Amino acid sequence: METTTIGFIGLGLIGGSIAKAIRKFHPEYQILAYNRTRDTLEDAVFDGIVDIACDEQDSKFALCDIIFLCATVDYNIECLPWLKQIIRPGCILTDVGSVKGEIHKAITALSMAPNFIGGHPMAGSEKTGYEHSTDHLIENAYYILTPSEEVGLDKIGVYTELVTSIGALPMILTYEEHDYITAAVSHLPHVVAAALVNLVHKLDSPSEHMKAIAAGGFKDITRIASSSPYMWQQICMENPENISQVLDEFIRLIVQAKYLVDQHDGEGLFRMFSDSREYRDSISDTSSGPIKKEYALYCDIIDETGAIATIATLLSMNNISIKNIGIIHNREFDEGVLKIDFYDQTAQKEAAEQLGKRNYIIYER
Numbered sequence: 380m381e382t383t384t385i386g387f388i389g390l391g392l393i394g395g396s397i398a399k400a401i402r403k404f405h406p407e408y409q410i411l412a413y414n415r416t417r418d419t420l421e422d423a424v425f426d427g428i429v430d431i432a433c434d435e436q437d438s439k440f441a442l443c444d445i446i447f448l449c450a451t452v453d454y455n456i457e458c459l460p461w462l463k464q465i466i467r468p469g470c471i472l473t474d475v476g477s478v479k480g481e482i483h484k485a486i487t488a489l490s491m492a493p494n495f496i497g498g499h500p501m502a503g504s505e506k507t508g509y510e511h512s513t514d515h516l517i518e519n520a521y522y523i524l525t526p527s528e529e530v531g532l533d534k535i536g537v538y539t540e541l542v543t544s545i546g547a548l549p550m551i552l553t554y555e556e557h558d559y560i561t562a563a564v565s566h567l568p569h570v571v572a573a574a575l576v577n578l579v580h581k582l583d584s585p586s587e588h589m590k591a592i593a594a595g596g597f598k599d600i601t602r603i604a605s606s607s608p609y610m611w612q613q614i615c616m617e618n619p620e621n622i623s624q625v626l627d628e629f630i631r632l633i634v635q636a637k638y639l640v641d642q643h644d645g646e647g648l649f650r651m652f653s654d655s656r657e658y659r660d661s662i663s664d665t666s667s668g669p670i671k672k673e674y675a676l677y678c679d680i681i682d683e684t685g686a687i688a689t690i691a692t693l694l695s696m697n698n699i700s701i702k703n704i705g706i707i708h709n710r711e712f713d714e715g716v717l718k719i720d721f722y723d724q725t726a727q728k729e730a731a732e733q734l735g736k737r738n739y740i741i742y743e744r
């Protein structure tokens with residue numbers, strides 16, 4: 380049987396994560412890749428993720444059954460005319476861009492629609508680059524597919540199966556639906572996070588007290604303000620109508636909130652917070668979906684140098700990988716507690732056992 384060949388143009392955070400997931404679940408597939416930075420390709424070959432490092436406009440992409448365009452949207456579009464000359468008739472061409480309208484229009488203009496299924500894994504990070512990619516980034520995340528109107532059901536079936544096989548959840552939308560929905564749940568939050576951080580920067584005094592004491596709440600809502608400015612500039616320029624429309628709605632709600640504060644409207648304020656809490660709590664943290672299940676445990680530690688390192692070393696000696704570790708202070712853990720996140724339940728349970736054996740006080744939530 381012929382080997383399935385998958386090509387990547389752009390091997391950064393998302394391209395690298397998809398390639399790593401494909402390597403994990405389909406070790407027999409052949410993976411080719413081109414990336415502007417040659418070192419990245421060499422790392423990926425060294426890691427055993429990529430079999431063949433390609434040059435720009437490499438004719439070896441003609442071998443591919445599926446090609447993932449994972450560079451910037453403008454470069455992905457720039458690649459289309461030469462890809463049109465070389466791809467097999469059965470090749471599935473897809474991208475991972477956060478906005479879908481522009482590439483769909485380019486595909487239609489070049490009559491490449493029979494090969495194109497837009498794609499967008501609803502997972503990511505504020506970090507960029509292959510070095511931050513992981514084989515589990517898109518696990519349990521929705522992976523939106525926006526098939527062109529001319530693509531055959533056989534191709535949609537193959538792509539959907541691939542997405543499922545690497546642990547993501549395919550969801551089919553039109554590209555118009557995609558661009559409206561993501562404007563509200565992804566693009567607007569990035570605009571709001573950036574504005575909020577810039578606001579605090581502007582309001583802070585030269586002694587920077589605001590910056591110093593900004594705690595959990597501010598950090599939770601603004602993590603994404605550390606994302607790539609170039610990527611978010613591009614996204615806002617590619618999806619302006621939808622972002623502007625949801626921004627209008629958002630501004631209306633902010634004006635309403637100001638009115639409630641100015642009026643000392645206790646009942647209105649309570650309703651605003653209770654409505655949002657009810658809806659936010661209905662977004663499950665434990666089922667599959669864009670908000671991933673958290674495998675965390677909380678541990679009391681003595682406030683002394685090296686206390687965190689001791690725990691990290693203990694877990695590492697027992698081959699337990701830590702996803703994240705840090706002290707948190709909240710109402711529940713007034714005094715502060717060490718929160719350790721793991722990639723899966725097995726690691727969480729083993730860590731609780733190992734720490735328990737050494738008399739650490741563990742809280743599981």
Ligand SMILES: NC(=O)c1ccc[n+]([C@@H]2O[C@H](COP(=O)([O-])OP(=O)(O)OC[C@H]3O[C@@H](n4cnc5c(N)ncnc54)[C@H](O)[C@@H]3O)[C@@H](O)[C@H]2O)c1
Nearest residue numbers: 389390391392393414415450454475476477503504507508
């Ligand atoms: N970062 C996220 O959270 C996220 C999530 C889902 C989708 N996306 C989308 O995925 C795409 C890639 O984002 P990313 O986060 O992986 O970015 P990234 O910067 O980590 O990766 C982009 C890769 O493309 C390469 N590249 C850029 N220009 C190139 C060119 N001219 N020629 C060849 N290679 C080039 C870069 O070297 C880099 O390796 C974007 O379109 C973005 O909208 C991002």
Ligand SMILES: O=C(O)C(=O)C[C@]1(C(=O)O)C=C[C@@H](O)C=C1
Nearest residue numbers: 477500501502503504505565603
């Ligand atoms: O988790 C993050 O850092 C992200 O911003 C990921 C995120 C998002 O949820 O908005 C960002 C852009 C994508 O296109 C998809 C996912």
